[in-house]
Amino acid sequence: MSKAVSALGGVSHKGFVEVSEAGLQGMITVRGDLSSAKMKKAVKAATGTAVPEARRIVIAGDKAAAWMSPDELLILVPYTEAVATVAALEEALAGEHHIVADVSDARAMFRIKGAKASQALLKLCPVDFETLAEGEIRRTRAAQVAAALWKSAEDEFSLVSFRSAAGYVFGALEVSARTGSEPFPA
Structure with missing residues (x-):
């Protein structure tokens, strides 16, 4: 029997927020x-x-x-x-x-953590993050890929996408979270 592995092996990136693959779910x-x-x-x-x-x-x-x-x-x-x-x-x-x-095994989950987590996501997703309450879920897009996301904790969002697009989603999140790219840097 083969050993289950997550799509990207738990990869993460620390920019103005931290983005990471959440692992097996x-x-x-x-x-x-x-x-x-x-x-x-x-x-x-x-x-x-x-x-x-x-x-x-x-x-x-x-x-x-x-x-x-x-x-x-x-x-x-x-x-x-x-x-x-x-x-x-x-x-x-x-x-x-x-x-x-x-x-x-057909999905991948990501966590976006930090005080400006919504700023990283708003560059990718057509969602009004100012009104997205904890416990509310949105089916949307992350750049060009179907996704679902929710505010999973204070300063944290969880995002689910298709596993086949995990590399693309993580790449988009990593670029979106790069230090100095905050849409509202103040």
Whole structure:
């Protein structure tokens, strides 16, 4: 059996903010009726959270549920728990129209940390970071690549992209975070 590795091996760059690949992360796409009792119970069992409202991410320790569309969630769990979580979700949703897919190895996650983290991101993403609240998620673009991002902590954002574009995304983040390139240097 091969050993799982993250897309970029945990690469990081320190500029006016720090950008880094977050490493292996369990990610599961769940599609179905988000308002059904079975779905709510399955998500609660898998993550310890409720099904999030539109454009929200609900985090409980090292697990989370993120709203991606009216019929889609992104479930975040430790990488080593993804396969078991998929099986548990499949069992909990049996008999109900749904799709559950482990997309852990098809995605990459990045962290953007620092007091000016939003400045690095605003050069790449058409998002109003001044109004983006903690716990709010956006599906958007990072330069020319589809991405999802949220404010994961004070002065920190998490960004998810396709693994196939991880090098491109990290390169764009690294250039955007270079010291002296702050859009609002004051």
